[in-house]
Amino acid sequence: MKSLWNILLATTLCLLLPLHMSASPASDDQPSARYSNGHTCVACVAVVSVIEQLAQVHNSTVEASMERLCSYLPEKLFLKTTCYLVIRMFGPDLIKLLSTDMNADVVCHTLEFCKQDPGQPLCHLYPLPKEPWKFTLEKARQILKKSPTLKHTRSSPDVCSLPFLAKICQRIKSTIENSVPFKDGDSDKYSIFPTLRGYHWRGRDCNDSNKMAYPGRRPDNWDIHEDSNCNGIWGVDPKDGIPYEKKFCEGSQPRGIILLGDSAGAHFRISPEWITASQMSLKSFINLPIALTNELDWPQLSGATGFLDSISGIKENSIYLRLWKRNHCNHRDYQNISRNGASSQNLERFLETLSRNQLLDHPAIVIYAMIGNDVCKGKVDPVAAMTTPEKLYSSIMQTLKHLNSHLPNGSHVVLYGLPDGTFLWDNLHNRYYPLGQLNKDVTYAHFYSFLNCLQVSPCHSWMSSNKTLRTLTSERAKQLSNTLKKIATSQKFTNFDLFYMDLDFQEVVDEWRKRGGQPWQLIEPVDGFHPNEVASLLLADHFWKKVQLQWPQLLGKENPFNSQIEQVFGDQGGH
Numbered sequence: 001m002k003s004l005w006n007i008l009l010a011t012t013l014c015l016l017l018p019l020h021m022s023a024s025p026a027s028d029d030q031p032s033a034r035y036s037n038g039h040t041c042v043a044c045v046a047v048v049s050v051i052e053q054l055a056q057v058h059n060s061t062v063e064a065s066m067e068r069l070c071s072y073l074p075e076k077l078f079l080k081t082t083c084y085l086v087i088r089m090f091g092p093d094l095i096k097l098l099s100t101d102m103n104a105d106v107v108c109h110t111l112e113f114c115k116q117d118p119g120q121p122l123c124h125l126y127p128l129p130k131e132p133w134k135f136t137l138e139k140a141r142q143i144l145k146k147s148p149t150l151k152h153t154r155s156s157p158d159v160c161s162l163p164f165l166a167k168i169c170q171r172i173k174s175t176i177e178n179s180v181p182f183k184d185g186d187s188d189k190y191s192i193f194p195t196l197r198g199y200h201w202r203g204r205d206c207n208d209s210n211k212m213a214y215p216g217r218r219p220d221n222w223d224i225h226e227d228s229n230c231n232g233i234w235g236v237d238p239k240d241g242i243p244y245e246k247k248f249c250e251g252s253q254p255r256g257i258i259l260l261g262d263s264a265g266a267h268f269r270i271s272p273e274w275i276t277a278s279q280m281s282l283k284s285f286i287n288l289p290i291a292l293t294n295e296l297d298w299p300q301l302s303g304a305t306g307f308l309d310s311i312s313g314i315k316e317n318s319i320y321l322r323l324w325k326r327n328h329c330n331h332r333d334y335q336n337i338s339r340n341g342a343s344s345q346n347l348e349r350f351l352e353t354l355s356r357n358q359l360l361d362h363p364a365i366v367i368y369a370m371i372g373n374d375v376c377k378g379k380v381d382p383v384a385a386m387t388t389p390e391k392l393y394s395s396i397m398q399t400l401k402h403l404n405s406h407l408p409n410g411s412h413v414v415l416y417g418l419p420d421g422t423f424l425w426d427n428l429h430n431r432y433y434p435l436g437q438l439n440k441d442v443t444y445a446h447f448y449s450f451l452n453c454l455q456v457s458p459c460h461s462w463m464s465s466n467k468t469l470r471t472l473t474s475e476r477a478k479q480l481s482n483t484l485k486k487i488a489t490s491q492k493f494t495n496f497d498l499f500y501m502d503l504d505f506q507e508v509v510d511e512w513r514k515r516g517g518q519p520w521q522l523i524e525p526v527d528g529f530h531p532n533e534v535a536s537l538l539l540a541d542h543f544w545k546k547v548q549l550q551w552p553q554l555l556g557k558e559n560p561f562n563s564q565i566e567q568v569f570g571d572q573g574g575h
Contacts, residue, residue: 037115038123038454044113045125045450046275048104049435051094053277056438062098066091072282076289093147102140103129110140123453125435125442172196176295179339179350186211189355190230195293200300202355203332204575206230215332216256217361222246229362231331232572233565248565249329253556255411256333256364257320258354259304260347260399263458265369266297266338267306267536270526276434295340303536304367305334307575316537319367322544327559331572333362343373344395345387351399356406358495363410365554366403366496367543368396368484371418371503375477376459378451383461383469386476389483396487404493411496412554414547415488417481419505420474421462424529427519429465434525444528458529499551501543505531508538 054065070083090111097107105124108114116122122133129136175182175197180189182196190205191198199205203215206227212220215230222243223234231254233245259265269291273284291298300308306318317325320334337354347370356364374387387395396415403413428444436442445465451457452464461473481502488500509519512534522535531539547554559565565572 038451038456041108041114041123041454042451042456044108044111045104046435048094048098048107049125050275050277050280052098052104053435053438054280055098057277062095063091066094069280072280073285074289077292079285079288093144096143097140100140100143102136106136106140109137110144121453123450125446125450127441177350179337179353185209188212188214189353190214194300195290199575200294200298201305201337202335203230206232206573214355215334216355216364217357219245219249227573229333230573231329231333232569233329233331244568245329248559248561252327252329252559252561254327254329254333254362255323255556256330256335256356256362257305257323258335258356258364258366259302259338259369260351260354260366261304261336261338261369262342262371262373263297263338263340264371264530264536265302265304266295266299266336266340267302267533268296268340268527268530269298269524269532270296272434272525275526276437278438297338297340298533299336299338301533302336302338303533303538303540304369305336306537307334310533310537312533312537314534314537316541318537319365319540319543322540323365323555325562327556328562328565328572329559332575333364341373342370343387344370344392344399345374347395347399348402351402354403354406356408358406358408361408363408363412363496366407366411366413367416368399368413369416369503371416372421372459374480375418375461375473376421378455378457378460380455380460383472383476386461386473387480389479392480392483393487396484397491400487400491400493400498404495407495409495412499412551413493413496414499414501414543414554415484417484417500417502418477419503420477421459422470422474423505423509423519424459424462424523425464425470428523428528431520433528447528458527463529499554501546503539504542505535505539507542508535511538511542 051062051065051069054060054068055062058065058068060068066087070080070087073079073083075081093111094107097110102110103126105114105126106129109116114123171182174180179197179201181191181193181198181201183193183198184191184205185208186205188205188211190202190208192205192208194200205214207213207230213226213228213230217229219234220228223229223245224236224243225234227234231249233248234243236243237247271284271287271291273279273281274288299305301311303318305320307320310316323330323333335355337350339350342350374392376382377385379385400413403411407413425448429448431444432440433442433444433447436446448457448463449465452460457463461469464470485500488498491498508522512519512522517534522532522538524530524532
């Protein structure tokens with residue numbers, strides 16, 4: 001049973017923790033031990049907090065709250081099974097510690113999921129105990145003196161070292177690192193599977209056994225016999241013998257949308273219901289398996305390439321859906337080449353996954369939107385680690401040269417500037433963090449400090465109480481934006497024209513205020529950093545309106561045959 005527990009626990013953690021880690025700025029090398037330990041600490045504190053608060057909300061024992069938490073989890077990915085096995089291993093110790101009023105920080109330090117390295121500050125989310133920390137920690141250790149748990153946590157195996165899991169681990173790792181579909185029968189970079197970089201990220205393949213059939217290509221022989229570009233339009237009109245693709249799409253200037261982005265573009269999101277005991281129910285974790293296999297990203301709901309109905313309740317649509325409504329021949333032609341932790345300095349690692357054939361495919365609108373990680377670092381000295389204007393210029397020029405050699409003629413590239421992230425501290429620091437709402441004991445200022453101490457903050461320099469540091473970060477962001485603007489106004493390429501657009505988050509805030517909203521409501525509550533779905537869709541609306549006003553040629557024509565396409569092909573096969 002213990003070996004089975006190790007496999008199930010490690011498999012789930014292998015999915016969850018690295019994916020959570022990947023939302024933070026990616027370093028040039030593999031994450032350091034401190035970086036990895038930091039995310040393990042955050043995960044432990046969050047889980048123990050939920051268990052403790054579930055007991056408080058339901059006036060139950062710790063044992064009952066652990067049972068309740070596991071009962072909420074779905075069976076998929078062994079999540080429920082793993083939870084029960086974790087309880088079997090750690091439950092007795094958690095009961096002992098929490099019953100003596102030890103908080104989550106103390107529990108996780110005692111179990112050694114959190115560690116204070118020599119010479120390093122003590123990292124804690126909650127207020128420190130009234131008694132000295134060393135005394136409290138020693139007291140907790142004495143409670144668990146004979147427990148086998150501490151010995152186990154020191155010797156957890158690497159599940160991917162097991163021979164029968166090594167191959168699938170390598171494939172999953174490759175999927176995440178290279179941003180290509182895990183399941184792709186014909187290796188054309190498109191899939192019939194939604195997650196693991198499947199059609200949630202780029203248009204669904206309509207024939208996964210034929211690599212010449214994929215979204216975005218020009219129709220093969222007007223798609224008389226089959227749908228070669230997956231837009232759902234094919235065959236011949238029996239009334240006049242004209243192929244539908246030719247009748248409805250010829251001359252309509254079809255085009256796709258491709259996003260080169262970071263975790264904001266991928267729409268990174270951890271649901272607040274997952275860590276808020278007062279909101280937790282059987283429905284809370286229904287989408288957890290999808291989120292885990294999408295790297296905790298929700299590209300299917302993103303402002304650039306989202307295709308599902310918004311869950312936020314606002315009427316605005318993604319850029320892709322607007323392109324599709326403008327011209328139904330654009331159906332399924334989207335690619336979200338975003339990655340958690342992406343920046344101008346590591347884009348080349350996964351830029352090759354962009355799928356566009358200069359001879360066979362339609363032109364595309366490419367949006368470059370690395371809006372944070374060139375200035376956002378989790379390190380103690382984030383300023384020294386920021387991208388310089390010189391480095392940005394060099395990397396962007398390399399990216400543009402690559403695009404020029406891959407994009408069909410007539411394409412367009414838009415360089416998005418960086419936002420002013422001082423918005424975060426100004427609007428969130430004195431509000432209660434989800435784990436602090438029940439007892440009014442943790443604000444975003446405490447949460448930011450906790451992440452910064454562990455060196456795992458997605459943006460130490462903007463999520464900081466240091467006003468000078470926040471100002472320096474915004475100044476560097478402005479310098480990088482000016483560099484992008486300079487490139488857009490001075491460089492010419494043969495296969496695409498180049499544009500620059502400011503990312504003016506204040507315009508989004510102003511629009512949201514007009515609708516009766518508050519600025520803090522535009523940020524993901526769990527990480528306190530990423531724009532949420534409302535903000536992403538309002539940014540998409542801002543993008544669309546500016547393009548319509550200044551560069552309407554980017555969007556192509558409105559297709560007069562859209563209604564006829566709907567009459568003949570309905571939803572065109574859906575997404």
